[in-house]
Amino acid sequence: MFAPLFGAVRADVDRQIAWAKDEVRRQTRYTALIGVLAGAAALAALGAIVVGLTALYLWLATRVGPFNALGVIGGGLLMLALILFSLAVAQRRPRLAARPQLQIARPAALLGTLRQGGYDKVIAGEQGLRLATDTLRHGSRPALLGMLALVAFVGLIAGRRIR
Numbered sequence: 008m009f010a011p012l013f014g015a016v017r018a019d020v021d022r023q024i025a026w027a028k029d030e031v032r033r034q035t036r037y038t039a040l041i042g043v044l045a046g047a048a049a050l051a052a053l054g055a056i057v058v059g060l061t062a063l064y065l066w067l068a069t070r071v072g073p074f075n076a077l078g079v080i081g082g083g084l085l086m087l088a089l090i091l092f093s094l095a096v097a098q099r100r101p102r103l104a105a106r107p108q109l110q111i112a113r114p115a116a117l118l119g120t121l122r123q124g125g126y127d128k129v130i131a132g133e134q135g136l137r138l139a140t141d142t143l144r145h146g147s148r149p150a151l152l153g154m155l156a157l158v159a160f161v162g163l164i165a166g167r168r169i170r
Contacts, residue, residue, distance in 0.1 A: 009153060026106055033101055041095055048091035055084035 062077035146154070 009157075012157070023106070026104070030103055033104075037098075037101055041098055044091055044095040044098075048088050048095060051084050051088035051091060055081050055088055058084055 058077060058081035062081050065073060065077060
């Protein structure tokens with residue numbers, strides 16, 4: 008009797024686990040992208056410092072034309088470093104995606120899991136009343152406690168939905 012209910016709960020748990028795995032994957036991709044951008048920016052900044060110092064040395068040593076070329080290269084690397092750093096800082100951390108709703112928390116889904124026989128009949132009306140009274144009169148204690156727990160669970164869910 009409770010196998011379909013446990014199957015529905017298991018499906019909800021599996022959906023929640025899949026959502027958590029997707030979120031971890033998204034956050035990991037974001038962290039890797041920021042790390043690559045920051046590393047490339049650091050290398051460009053280091054290159055700009057080396058070229059800039061070399062240009063300054065050569066300018067001070069000879070005061071001739073090759074310095075313009077080294078200055079342009081150093082300036083270009085410095086601009087690249089600034090662009091990469093600004094991209095790394097401008098990236099926003101992605102928000103967590105909305106957690107999927109628990110299907111079992113919906114009364115219609117819960118009643119749909121308690122179908123008897125096939126998927127086309129739902130326990131309702133006289134049949135449901137007959138099953139409940141038979142369980143009450145002739146059922147074992149575990150079946151009775153299970154029925155009471157199920158009724159309490161459905162009552163809690165219905166009470167939350169009404170509010």
